[in-house]
Amino acid sequence: MDAAQAKIQTGEAIIGYTFNDKHLLWQAIQTSGVGAVPKNTRLAVFGETALTKMLCSRWFELNLSKGDWTTIRNVAQNSHLTRVGFEHGLNACVLLNGGTGAVSGKTMASTVEAILGAVELDGGSEALMEVATRLDLVHPMLISVTSSLSFPPLNETIHTNNWVTSRALPLAILPSSTHGSFSTICYRVFARRLRKVRVLE
Secondary structure (H helix, E strand, O other): OOHHHHHHHHHHHHHOOOOOOHHHHHHHOEOOOEOOEOOOHHHHHHHHHHHHHHHHHHHHHOOOOHHHHHHHHHHHOHHHHHHHHHHOOHHHOOEOOOOOOOOOHHHHHHHHHHHHHHHHHHHHHHHHHHHHHHOOOOOHHHOOOOOOOOOOOOOOEEEOOOOOOOOOOOOOOOOOOOHHHHHHHHHHHHHOOOOOOEEEO
16 A cells, blocks of 8 residues: 555544545645645645534524624634644655645644545535534534424423434534533524523533
8 A cells, every 4th residue: 555545544534424536635735836736725725614604504594693603604714624634644644745744733734624625526515515524524413313302382391411302403512521512502593483482400
């Protein structure tokens, strides 16, 4: 196995996605361009736009507030992209300029964006959503689950020590297991669908 194949396989393992067109991932990890393969700047622009569009579409579908969008879009900031890139070990895939010794934060953020762009081009929006979720680039408010549990009647008090969800209505998965966080977001989701449901701490 040559170095290129090793980099590609490492990248695919990290993001949990196997490319149909390996050339897209190879381009996404280029920071200087090699031969006929251009550097990843154009893919990074495409990936940044694709990520923002996906997040915004999901935000709109869930009928969340404008204030929620301000919070949600923070996951697309360079500082967050840099952090998740290093945390997931994507720096091991980056192809640097000849004299560059380490991956900078800016380079890491651009590479993450380029990889997301490559995924969108190769597998579409569903693949992008899966990879972005795996890389912690989807805010918990946008992640939904469904349950076979019965939906509580209107005006019924919901206690947060019991898992309650609607029939195929979105309920946020939280980064924290605390009841306080659960009740806050549970209320935010339910309030837009059943205005008389209230949630207790």
